[in-house]
Amino acid sequence: MQHGVRTSRSLPSTLLLLVLSSAVMAVLVWQALTAHGNPDPTAANLSPLAAIADTGILVFREGLEAILVLSALTASMVRSGQSYWKPVGAGAALAGLASLITWFVVVAVMGQINAPALHVQAATGLLAIVVLLIIMNWFFHKVYWTGWIGLHNRKKRELTEAPVLSPTTVYRGLALLGFTAVYREGFEIVLFLQSLRLRMGSGVVLEGVLIGLALTAMAAVITFLSHHKLPYKKMLILTGVMLGGVLLVMVGESVQECQQAGWLATTPLPLGLPAWLGTWFAVFPNLQGLLAQALAGALVIGSYFAAGRLQRSRRPAQAR
Template sequence: MSATPLATDGTARAESRTDSRWFYAWLVVVLGLLAFAVVAGWNAAGGTVDPTDAGRTLSRTTVVVNSAVLVLREGLECVLVLAAITAGLRGPAAGQRRPIAIGGGVALLLSVVTWFAAVWVIGAFGGTGLNVQAATGIPAILVLLVIMNWFFHDTYWTGWIKRHNRKKKGLLHADAGSPRLLLGLGLLGFSAVYREGFEIVLFLQSLRVGYGSSVVLEGVTLGLLFTTAAGIVTFVLHRKLPYKKLLIITFALLVLVLFVMVGEQVNEMQLAGWIGTSTFWDSPGWLGTWFSVFGNWETVIGQTVAVGAVVGSYVVAREVQVKGPQRRARRAAAGA
């Protein structure tokens, strides 16, 4: 007696779920092994810095984790944008994903070139002196503050995605396979990836100047591993990840990274003689090494202003986008 179509469909779905579970399991195992290899590389290079060692401001572990968080945060957004603009390219239109992938690959390579260009430019203006360390951190912190401010507004990810989707829809009106369509889709993928790559390069320069490329690249490797895992789940398994929750989690981590970066930046400016030091507390050395917490007013004020700007942005955005409209709706309902 032959199997019914319903039974056949049920068997196929069960086999698909089993295959997915095995794939997830192998993905976790491979990711864990690769992460272990990177961590083992830290120890092979001398391990993490002694928290009581005053020769460094931040510990090796702190620098690696900060680098990884920055890469993962931008990488998740890149995956989200690419997933959004390729979501409708299925069936006969599936081939149009290729120029987007090629554009993204070119952007990834150009991001690597941008890294070496940034290293060269910074080196040409003074090597690894304290003045260079202090100067490279300023634009990175400013951009990070701007991104965190945009985080609480639709223009940050939904607006960015909408712009890409509008460009995609406009391009798809062209004849399939036309040079204009292929070039446009390629540029779409390029812009989605290179924007994040450029920001990562900018963010990491201050850490690289202060602690060396090898330490920063360890964090970059970890961040790329987890970003690649998210990409595989999205584009190979075609599973929809809880992107918003992931972005919120990494955003919370970025607040801590911002706190550390601002403390480090103010400390470097003090060491370079740009600003004074008004000590009010003899803070333990390990606080400075792990969290850039120093017992002087300049550092405390800088960190408070930075975190206050982020929290204030959240309060204002929530008032404008949620609380305000809710109050107006209640008043309108009460007056009706």
């Protein structure tokens, strides 16, 4: 009987995973089928739909991580009927507003930079790659499972179980936990999206952000209102694989921008690559771009296996 209950409860989570996966993949397939044109290695080639898909995937990915932390913080509070989850929610909402303000501040600061447009675009592209590599590193090294969530849970216990703290201090501390859980993700998104904003415009970025937020909201509703535990690990793996594709695209685009700005040489290769590879994956027949994309892929895959090897080496030491 209990097995049947668990099966019925896991059904909404499975259906949600299928819906979210189908929605993201539908965007990718739609873009791939409608992509056209003959990419010129001396011009920006990422199509608006590809930029929207990249933005949506990143926002959804970061939103899932924020939900994961908030869910770990508030699960025991909701089950016990405590009202401590309210300041956590208030802090998370404030972090969303702070992320929006940060966006306008960063845009204003970049608007004051007195440098050629191609140089600014190339620099923001490199910044986006750094941010994305950090995100991928958090994923593959499982810091969220051992460090970030654990830190928030320890701070929560210190606040809620300390008998000498005043209610105001507890409220502020929990609000700060909710704030940091969300604002870190928001800040990463703001930095990453500057490159796409300069190339594609704010309208395209806004569409991608709205798609990502809609998918995140679906996951949040199921988690916090229906109290279902989502298959976060599978969902993070799915979005992590997608982000691997986004990383390769960003590297290809950034190399192209650095070549336009005169920071990198261009060595054409007689490969005869199809046009859709440039439109969709930013893969162009030149040595610098292909080498950079290969190195980026090797770095991410290598970090995954290095983390696994490190984890296996720690197990015998812990068993002693």
